[in-house]
Amino acid sequence: MHVYILRRLILMVPVLLGLTVIVFLIMSMIPGDPALAILGSYATPDNVAKLRADLGLDKTMVEQYWIWLTNMLQGDFGRSYSLNRPVLDEILERFGATLILAGTSLVLCTIFGLLTGVVSAVRQYGWADKALTFAVLIGISVPSFWLGLLLMMFFAVELRWLPVSGMYAIYGGGDLPDLIRHLILPSITLAVVATGIIARLTRSNMLEVLRQDFIRTARAKGLDENRVIYRHAFKAALVNVIPVIGVQAGFVLGGAVYIETVFQWPGIGRMLVNAISTRDILLVQGGVVLVAGSYVLFNLFADVIQHLLDPRVKA
């Protein structure tokens, strides 16, 4: 087991390197001279040349990448010009908020997705299955940013049950109950799509597994039907669903961009949108690398769980 985790950790290194290469390449596609963009109306030929040298833009791509990478490894993600503070400080500050939101959503969508899928499969073609299947279809078809607005209008503006936006109340907030009250709407909105996807997959996998020969064997042994479904079938289906939950973590992290914008959640997604509009490239770069890196780590976690469940999977 330890060997497996260690091996996976080592194999993560090239993935992370590749990830930084892609980010670097994408950022180097930016048309025009970053020095010009940064200096704006202050751009005199002298200033531009000086900034180019400071930024290392006169070096080759490989050298530039190497400098950029080593700086990043030393915690130097550069300075955000729009916020005028180190990129790392800003993204770390906001990353916590995103993790709380995305983590809650991931837990919600995993629980409800698996539950819905299993119930739907067990009651195949019954009214519960039909209702759930329809709900799931709505869930994966509704734009989450619109659903967020609807929920906000209804529960926050009309009924005033929950706060409209933000992470904490401006006056007198800041404790855990306050956070939870603020978290409810955005985390549910964010979880809806992923719940639908996990539910569909769980349902079809359960149905597939229930037709397998080993389920017939379990029945031929005289096992209780509940045991057949919830122990034999569910475990076999879960093994196929877990990698998809890993992928859903990516959808949830990405989807946070919309939800944070809708609910004014002070996370990294909203920061990225702002940074793109203000062309604060270093901030975008840092944010993307951090979020993508944490996503890779999460997938490692999903792989390890699958490895624990399925003795057939080898590294």
Place this chain on the structure above:
Amino acid sequence: MTSNTATASEIKTKKRSARPSAFKLLARNQLALMGAVILALVVLIVLITPILPLPDPDVTNPAQRLLPPFSDGHLLGTDHLGRDLLSRLLWGTRVSLAVGISASLVAALFGSTIGIVSGYFGGRTDNIMMRGIDMLMAFPYILLALAIVAALGPGLMNALYAIAVVNIPFFARNIRGVTVGIAHREFVDAAKLSGKGHIRILLTEILPNVMPVIVITISTTVGWMILETAGLSFLGLGAQPPQADLGSMLGEGRKLITTAQHLSAIPGAMIFILVMSINLLGDGIRDVLDPRLKSGALARPAPLTKIDRSDQGAGNQIADETVLAVDDLRTEFVLGDDTYKAVGGVSFDVGKNECVGLVGESGSGKSVTALSLLGLVASPPGTIVGGRVMFDGKDVYDMSENQVRDIRGGKAAYVFQDPLSTLHPLFSIGDQLVEAIRAHNAVSYRDAWAKAVKLLGMVRIPNPESRADNYPHQLSGGMRQRVGIAMALANEPRLIIADEPTTALDVTVQAQILKLMNDLRTDHGTSVLFITHDFGVVSEICDRVAVMYAGRIVEMGTTEQVLKHPAHPYTKRLIDCVPRLGEPDRRTSAIPGLPPAVNNLPAGCAFADRCDRAEEKCRVGAIAFDDLGDGHAVRCIKPMEGANG
């Protein structure tokens, strides 16, 4: 040479089946049809939008700003700049649809190409391409699109590129998986040997088989792509003013959500309707193109076969010493409009400590008979429509689900054909044995484990203590089948139903397993019902044998009677058409033609069409199962000579 006659009757028996057209199947699915109709309507409207009498979507009119829906001249009202919302909605839908579909096609083209090439060539090509795809997939979905838009700058085309790029890995992965499966099929090798080159094979052999999957993937992602491009526009990173798509309209509406809710409600609802209709249609397309779904095979089998009996057997007397008595059992499958009479009235019994063989070719109904005994036939589509199964003097089909469950694995146990697929891959074999024991005995896990180890020793698995911790994939085929037998023995059953237990095994291992089963039967006094297609195996292990053809028993007797003096022409020819070891010069005489399909059985004898002794009266009315004396019975009006006794 008998093959000439063979073709003639084959044509008669094999009904030419036309595939139901894809559109017909799609139309049968009401939800999909609804999606298709809505989508067609939307597409039609946006196609004729340019010629509709609508105001220019971009002309502002501050005097008429924020009019509510159903205002004069503005059916859906106006926005904060006084632009007509209906006009903007239709033009916006046009843009969103076009962008979504284009992005899907771009992603499908590049992704599928990578997937097909990677999957077909494999090896290093595959490795390099897939590592690249992995890198792209290491990014949380929309984040990569954001990074690309950040680099290229906001704009509709850039959003399209970004969404297309982030979806390429999805296509590549999916299509590669399918291609790998197809590239290893034998027809690809056959095409290579037919002189086709790689390009030709890719285009004419692989692509036609991958195409349905590409279509499925496109139809299930178009909706998603529309959502994502709308999302980018919503964030202000897609369509730039004054051009509008649904997402940017929603984004603008959000700013005025408290004052003019229709500005966000209308475009949001439009996206929802559009995506929903596409998803409904996409699911329909998937159901039509996916062969597994098409056959309705994904229905969940019930724990007990559906029983809907029109009669309860012929009421034959049952001798005292019988363990199992089957009386006129009939099991049918209903698939579409066809009823398959898989088991069409089967009667036999198994005495104490007796081994009865049930012999037949594939489709003869022997396995369905075996599974019907304790209600293990999958239903849907299977139903037991008549007869009874007396186990220990009680009719199994009159019992409750719980009572049947008590018998399963308790007094009667099954051993199945392929021990790899019949053992659960994720539980250790010890664990699976413990389950079997504890399902029928209230013993602790520890005690059950000890018994499991003992059982493994009983079926002669070396080092049973350590082997009990193994998973099925860690054992060889022969060892797995021993586990299957151990599981059947767990609760000292009176009857073991063995369904082709040695067919998947090599001959030397088969010999070991047959010996093991024979020894165990003698030691424990167990009765065995042994299903096989191999007369050699029958001679080895069975006391009596029943020969099945087209769902019915055509001959039954002691093994010696049936093998030495077969009475039914089918039995005789079936024995003769197999080459026999040690008799290389005997030219085997083939049986012409094919067995009849059980959804289209002829009147009279089902074998008459292939029988060289058949007469007119063989083809009319039911043929009786006549006793020839000494328990040898045959369903033939002209039994073979010298067979009586």
Place this chain on the structure above:
Amino acid sequence: MADVSDVVLQTSDLVRTFGGGRTFLGGKKPTVYAVRGIDVAVRKGETLGIVGESGCGKSTLARMLVGLDRPTEGNITLTGLDMNDLISDDRHALSKRIQYVFQDPISSLNPRKLIRETLAAPLRYLRGLSGDSLEARMKELMDAVNLRPEFLDRYPHEFSGGQAQRIGIARALAAEPEIIVLDEPVSALDVSVQAQVLNLLSDLKDQFGLTYIFISHDLSVVEAVSDRVAVMYFGRVVEQAPGRALFDKPRHPYTRLLLDSAPVPGKRGLTVEDATAELPDPLAPPPGCAFAPRCSRAQDDCVAKVPDAHYGLDNHDAACFHPLNPVTTR
């Protein structure tokens, strides 16, 4: 093997391994030896039967013979020409001379193509036919395998296993090969249909003067069709002889075991190994004779060294230090 004038196909020291090499982190990947040194020769017009259980390497051997797989070591010669040279000159040259019939008849036909398209491929690409001559030839082939010409316009799913296998045979015949490798051609078929296909194969052989390499796990089928038989175990040929001799007086204990294990209708009482004997681990083959661990005659020399054998075209030999039915004439 000196008497080679009528030998059409010969292999020498054929080895095929899978895996091997190094992993990304520098660890050694395990090597599986599927075929571990095989010498066989086939005479024109004869049927060489190759029999063995699953995992013995018989299918790997078959695939190498038709060029679907390449040997790791050793070479294959067709009437004296090295197969590699043959392929490098003209990639169709091999397929024109040696063809293959697959085990699973349905999956060897593309489910989305008409039989016509499948059957036309070898005629078009290997024999350069087109138009009327192509059409006429297809009818001839269908006739040769006793199928009606209207079957050409059907899809594979409309056929039974036996019919599909006849189409597979017709496709192999289309290339007008000298040799056909038959890889378990009847084992996927029901017994009553097996005989139809076996009889057809025998008729075609006489009609077209074909040479067969018939691979099967079924001893009785191999005995019925073969002029000479080679028995494979764990990647090697352990015994080879003219058909009768091998079945009457097997020399290798493994052949004996195979014969004893096959159930025969009407006979009872198989002799069975005592132990729960199994194949050796292909990742770690034993040093000497691979059969030694389950052989009752094994002695010290069996586990020390791999026994050798001299397989000629007409002799009977076994790779065994302590053979049964000791040699009287050699």
